[in-house]
Amino acid sequence: MEVARPEPLAGGAAAQTPRLTVTNVSKAFRVRHGVNQPSSLLQVLKNVSFEAYQNEIVSLIGESGCGKTTLLRIIQGLIRHDAGQLAVEGRAVRGPGRDRGFVFQQPSLLPWRTARENVEFGLELLRMPAPERERRARDLLELVGLGHASEQFPHQLSGGMQQRVGLARALAIEPALLLMDEPFSALDAQTREVLQKELLRIQAETHKTIIFVTHDLDEALYLSDRIIVLGAKPGRVKEIIKVPFGSERPELPLLRGDPQFQELRARIWQLISNQTTH
Numbered sequence: 001m002e003v004a005r006p007e008p009l010a011g012g013a014a015a016q017t018p019r020l021t022v023t024n025v026s027k028a029f030r031v032r033h034g035v036n037q038p039s040s041l042l043q044v045l046k047n048v049s050f051e052a053y054q055n056e057i058v059s060l061i062g063e064s065g066c067g068k069t070t071l072l073r074i075i076q077g078l079i080r081h082d083a084g085q086l087a088v089e090g091r092a093v094r095g096p097g098r099d100r101g102f103v104f105q106q107p108s109l110l111p112w113r114t115a116r117e118n119v120e121f122g123l124e125l126l127r128m129p130a131p132e133r134e135r136r137a138r139d140l141l142e143l144v145g146l147g148h149a150s151e152q153f154p155h156q157l158s159g160g161m162q163q164r165v166g167l168a169r170a171l172a173i174e175p176a177l178l179l180m181d182e183p184f185s186a187l188d189a190q191t192r193e194v195l196q197k198e199l200l201r202i203q204a205e206t207h208k209t210i211i212f213v214t215h216d217l218d219e220a221l222y223l224s225d226r227i228i229v230l231g232a233k234p235g236r237v238k239e240i241i242k243v244p245f246g247s248e249r250p251e252l253p254l255l256r257g258d259p260q261f262q263e264l265r266a267r268i269w270q271l272i273s274n275q276t277t278h
């Protein structure tokens, strides 16, 4: 079955305020190479710029260590950038905020709480009244296909189910942006494909803007509207690739047979692998 998603508003909607604006963001870490050794600066990101619009899934892809997670954490507000600007819906990012939800590689659920109580956690911090909290958590667990498991504890759930709870928890605070850092990489191939498809369905229903970090070229091409290919040392934007498959893209096994898919895959592969020869 094909997944129909609303078309993103980039390009055709010039008047739209981007959900996320990243402008010339740079970051260096001070690293020490041993005890009693002087420290030096490791330039991780250099002048990174891109935007993401409503309904868009934008993937960040690049070789290991090119700064994908660092960039995502800067957007999250957990790491302070050295230079450049970041804004979510036009508001400068100065730290973590409820306008950004996060899904990690490991869902890190609280083991003593049920699936529903895990989803409610962020809403408790926002002091939402209990009945409203519970209603929203139940709705979100339905949305992610876990309506039947709301009262189960994390150890009773499979890895894929736990990741669905993590997604519901991130959506609970109704963020403008959903930041996902290799959310499916710890799952087996079959569960991963199911969740990729589910993510497209959920995005179509919620119209979220998603920034998605992955190593997996096929995953990036299947999920994304645009792919930001990062170069390494320092991390910088090498190319922004518009994915042409539209909102009614076939499932990944079929898409893999599309010559355009294969061409783009080869192109991204070349962009990523080229840099190691320089």
Ligand SMILES: Nc1ncnc2c1ncn2[C@@H]1O[C@H](COP(=O)(O)OP(=O)(O)OP(=O)(O)O)[C@@H](O)[C@H]1O
Residues within 6 Å of the ligand: 029, 030, 031, 042, 044, 062, 063, 064, 065, 066, 067, 068, 069, 070, 071, 215
């Ligand atoms: N807090 C830190 N202090 C010093 N160096 C750091 C810190 N965090 C990350 N780095 C370094 O910054 C570089 C980029 O790391 P980052 O985790 O962002 O890369 P990545 O592209 O997400 O890698 P991977 O794909 O392997 O997850 C790496 O060289 C890493 O060692």
